[in-house]
Amino acid sequence: MKTTHLKIVMGSLFAVLLLFGCKNGNQKETTSADSETTEETVKQGQAFIEDDGSTPNVLQIAIGSPDHTTLVAAVQAANLENALVNAGPLMVFAPTNAAFDALPEGTVENLLKPENKDALANILKHHVTPGNYSKEFLKKFKKLGQANDQNTTIEVKDGEVYVGGAKIVASISAGNGIVHVVDAVILPPEN
Amino acid sequence: MRKLNYFFGTLMGLTLLLFGCKPGGDGSGNGALASSAAEKVYVAPGEQDEFYAFLSGGYSGNLTVYGLPSGRMFKEIPVFSQFPTSGYGYSEETKPMLNTSHGFIPWDDLHHPDISQTNGELDGRWIFVNGNNTPRIARISLSTFETEEIIEIPNSAGNHSSAFITENTEYVIAGTRFAVPVPQRDMPINEYKGNFKGALSFISVNPEDGRLDLKFQVMMPGFNYDLSHPGRGKSHGWHFFSTYNTEEANSLMEVNSSQNDKDFIAAINWKKIEEFVNNGGGTKMATNYAHNVYNEETHTGTSTMVKEVLTVDPTEVPGAVFFLPTPKSPHGCDVDPSGEYIIGAGKLSADLTVHSFTKMLEAIEAEKFDGEAYGIPILKFEDVMAGVVKSGGLGPLHTEFDSSGNAYTTFFISSEVVKWKLETWEVVDRKPTFYSVGHLMIPGGNSRKPFGKYVVAMNKITKDRYLPTGPEMEHSAQIYDISGEKMELIYDFPTHGEPHYAAGCPADLLRANSKKIYRLDENKHPYAVTSPDQARVERNGNEVHIYMSTIRSHFTPDNIEGVKVGDKVYFHITNHEQDFDVPHGFSMLGQNTSEILVMPGQTKTSVWEPKQVGVWPFYCTDFCSALHQEMQGYVRVSPANANIDLSWSLGE
Numbered sequence: 142m143k144t145t146h147l148k149i150v151m152g153s154l155f156a157v158l159l160l161f162g163c164k165n166g167n168q169k170e171t172t173s174a175d176s177e178t179t180e181e182t183v184k185q186g187q188a189f190i191e192d193d194g195s196t197p198n199v200l201q202i203a204i205g206s207p208d209h210t211t212l213v214a215a216v217q218a219a220n221l222e223n224a225l226v227n228a229g230p231l232m233v234f235a236p237t238n239a240a241f242d243a244l245p246e247g248t249v250e251n252l253l254k255p256e257n258k259d260a261l262a263n264i265l266k267h268h269v270t271p272g273n274y275s276k277e278f279l280k281k282f283k284k285l286g287q288a289n290d291q292n293t294t295i296e297v298k299d300g301e302v303y304v305g306g307a308k309i310v311a312s313i314s315a316g317n318g319i320v321h322v323v324d325a326v327i328l329p330p331e332n
Numbered sequence: 333m334r335k336l337n338y339f340f341g342t343l344m345g346l347t348l349l350l351f352g353c354k355p356g357g358d359g360s361g362n363g364a365l366a367s368s369a370a371e372k373v374y375v376a377p378g379e380q381d382e383f384y385a386f387l388s389g390g391y392s393g394n395l396t397v398y399g400l401p402s403g404r405m406f407k408e409i410p411v412f413s414q415f416p417t418s419g420y421g422y423s424e425e426t427k428p429m430l431n432t433s434h435g436f437i438p439w440d441d442l443h444h445p446d447i448s449q450t451n452g453e454l455d456g457r458w459i460f461v462n463g464n465n466t467p468r469i470a471r472i473s474l475s476t477f478e479t480e481e482i483i484e485i486p487n488s489a490g491n492h493s494s495a496f497i498t499e500n501t502e503y504v505i506a507g508t509r510f511a512v513p514v515p516q517r518d519m520p521i522n523e524y525k526g527n528f529k530g531a532l533s534f535i536s537v538n539p540e541d542g543r544l545d546l547k548f549q550v551m552m553p554g555f556n557y558d559l560s561h562p563g564r565g566k567s568h569g570w571h572f573f574s575t576y577n578t579e580e581a582n583s584l585m586e587v588n589s590s591q592n593d594k595d596f597i598a599a600i601n602w603k604k605i606e607e608f609v610n611n612g613g614g615t616k617m618a619t620n621y622a623h624n625v626y627n628e629e630t631h632t633g634t635s636t637m638v639k640e641v642l643t644v645d646p647t648e649v650p651g652a653v654f655f656l657p658t659p660k661s662p663h664g665c666d667v668d669p670s671g672e673y674i675i676g677a678g679k680l681s682a683d684l685t686v687h688s689f690t691k692m693l694e695a696i697e698a699e700k701f702d703g704e705a706y707g708i709p710i711l712k713f714e715d716v717m718a719g720v721v722k723s724g725g726l727g728p729l730h731t732e733f734d735s736s737g738n739a740y741t742t743f744f745i746s747s748e749v750v751k752w753k754l755e756t757w758e759v760v761d762r763k764p765t766f767y768s769v770g771h772l773m774i775p776g777g778n779s780r781k782p783f784g785k786y787v788v789a790m791n792k793i794t795k796d797r798y799l800p801t802g803p804e805m806e807h808s809a810q811i812y813d814i815s816g817e818k819m820e821l822i823y824d825f826p827t828h829g830e831p832h833y834a835a836g837c838p839a840d841l842l843r844a845n846s847k848k849i850y851r852l853d854e855n856k857h858p859y860a861v862t863s864p865d866q867a868r869v870e871r872n873g874n875e876v877h878i879y880m881s882t883i884r885s886h887f888t889p890d891n892i893e894g895v896k897v898g899d900k901v902y903f904h905i906t907n908h909e910q911d912f913d914v915p916h917g918f919s920m921l922g923q924n925t926s927e928i929l930v931m932p933g934q935t936k937t938s939v940w941e942p943k944q945v946g947v948w949p950f951y952c953t954d955f956c957s958a959l960h961q962e963m964q965g966y967v968r969v970s971p972a973n974a975n976i977d978l979s980w981s982l983g984e
Contacts, residue, residue: 186747186764186766186767187747187766187767187768187793187795190795190796191796192795223746223764224726224745224746224747227744227745227746227747227767227793228744228768228792228793229745259724266682266726271680271727271745272586272587274587282587286660286680288682288726289682290681290682290683
């Protein structure tokens with residue numbers, strides 16, 4: 142009885158192999174499980190879901206803006222896409238390309254280097270607050286706790302709102318929060 | 333013959349090894365075959381799982397029972413919600429279980445299950461859960477898998493830092509998330525600060541039968557007591573609560589309760605308070621709460637209103653309550669298996685704060701306080717902190733443990749589980765979750781003896797994980813194999829309701845104790861009929877009581893006449909089957925309630941108030957037998973003024 146079962150099982154396996162054997166015939170699989178997992182981490186997550194129906198999230202808004210190509214490149218270099226698409230709510234202060242250009246020469250290029258990924262992530266997270274407040278509402282605050290675990294300041298001058306010294310020049314509601322466009326990069330305070 | 337087969341088998345095995353394909357040649361596959369994930373979660377037909385997992389059903393009000401590693405759901409246990417599947421909360425016997433000081437409440441929000449323990453190890457007798465909305469604690473039998481007791485918690489609101497049990501199941505502990513006026517009264521909301529109270533309730537558990545008794549409430553300052561866990565081992569006798577809104581704001585909490593850089597973990601020496609109370613300490617206060625108990629022999633729940641509660645002012649018990657400053661509105665408050673480390677997960681932070689129990693005791697001994705809040709000493713952050721886990725994640729929530737000195741923490745915003753080492757605080761692995769994980773669970777991961785084989789991550793967001801089912805979807809959960817140095821994602825399954833937390837245990841702890849039938853000769857239901865010849869119908873004014881029995885495949889009686897419009901008809905149905913898994917159901921056309929499902933040997937009562945003259949059928953709702961379709965009957969309903977005598981028959 143047992144041997145008959147075994148025969149059937151093996152026979153079926155053989156048939157399966159014949160029918161569905163590797164299509165690409167790729168037989169030198171040396172990829173280790175670890176590197177495969179890393180790849181997976183990068184490519185999967187909420188940032189990569191196709192969804193045309195919902196209000197764009199903060200990441201999609203940034204990606205769609207021609208004035209924020211540097212910011213988007215930085216977010217991608219720091220692998221922070223998935224951190225910007227979750228339920229949040231998230232308030233992102235989005236420096237324009239011009240704001241990045243105003244940094245000392247070479248700063249951006251330097252930050253985009255793979256070895257500076259952590260420093261870049263720290264700066265970018267300093268532009269994110271868990272919350273969703275309009276520019277008007279932000280006037281009630283003196284400080285905000287940012288996602289990199291440091292605080293930034295809120296100041297009101299001539300009716301305008303400055304976050305860590307950067308002026309809010311436009312605001313766009315997002316599906317998971319709000320994007321405030323700012324005219325300067327908000328550098329985290331030195332510890 | 334046998335040899336040939338072995339040879340053939342070996343050949344095939346070799347062939348597979350040499351020429352086996354990796355799934356998804358583009359590298360986007362999850363590597364299930366390559367890493368034998370499929371094998372790890374496959375429980376062959378007829379085989380049983382290695383672990384039970386009890387997942388909170390959140391807003392379903394129920395507790396769901398799953399198997400690990402298969403992710404198969406075995407049962408939904410109704411606790412705080414009416415449940416048509418069994419008739420829980422609809423049958424006359426179970427309606428009292430949902431009674432409260434606000435009357436009958438058909439629903440609650442079930443959050444945190446915790447299995448009973450002896451010496452800090454899971455003992456599998458009961459599982460406790462909390463109702464978050466109208467504060468309640470329930471005890472569920474792990475022999476019948478039914479709700480046996482529900483106790484309402486007075487002076488409490490948003491019963492969230494609950495239901496966590498001490499290491500010998502001395503107490504089930506329930507802390508209030510929302511501070512409220514105590515006693516409740518008409519007062520301006522903006523006078524919250526300094527006036528509202530945060531009640532932490534200690535409910536004793538009778539070691540014999542599990543009966544609950546609200547022994548005392550510690551009346552803390554009006555902060556929000558978010559989550560809690562018991563001390564264990566060296567810290568047994570203490571309980572730790574995370575707090576937020578130490579600002580005591582009462583509006584726009586998302587801004588106003590996040591102003592302080594640090595909130596507190598409250599450390600409560602309940603043994604000290606217990607001693608104080610046993611020596612006559614505390615103040616009795618008038619109150620009103622429901623205590624509902626289900627009796628397995630009468631198959632009936634009774635609800636009793638309790639009018640008094642013992643309250644304790646923490647400042648009256650020196651050395652019993654301390655605050656440990658903890659950054660950024662801590663949510664999760666978890667204690668490692670040794671009882672030494674208390675982990676606070678500041679939900680607006682990137683880091684985890686770990687406090688040391690030993691350092692805490694030393695600081696208390698040396699009276700190194702950094703001020704006080706409402707008379708409760710605040711310890712210095714630097715004096716009690718054992719370490720900080722620099723996670724690199726965002727939005728830490730909850731931590732569970734394995735038995736090898738590792739901790740596993742969920743991060744909501746960065747959507748991942750991070751594995752780190754106790755004492756070195758070093759992050760050793762991280763794996764994404766799909767998506768935005770809330771709680772996680774390792775069987776026994778909240779005890780002195782975790783079974784560190786799997787971790788289940790329970791997510792808040794599902795999006796594209798399964799075939800789309802419109803805007804509303806079940807939540808997703810992932811199972812990771814944690815037996816190696818690196819976590820490995822091995823399975824993904826939908827859960828029911830919203831799982832907030834879960835508890836798990838080895839299947840062998842419960843399997844043998846699971847009840848199969850209720851013995852008919854032990855049935856003490858006042859309306860039970862233990863043999864068909866006791867079947868009858870009785871009128872008492874406009875109440876009609878039908879004493880009915882069921883056996884495959886008929887009701888006794890199945891023809892009833894003399895019922896009138898305006899009557900209230902009680903069908904008391906005793907299932908005479910004494911055979912595992914042969915329930916009978918009952919439903920009546922036009923009945924304003926759900927069906928009931930009656931287990932073998934059990935009695936349940938279904939009420940019908942007929943409004944229309946006619947001959948109305950009832951039937952068995954459970955496909956009980958080959959002649960299930962024949963299991964039906966009729967009730968003749970006559971006009972209110974008819975003079976037809978009440979009568980019944982079977983087979984005449």
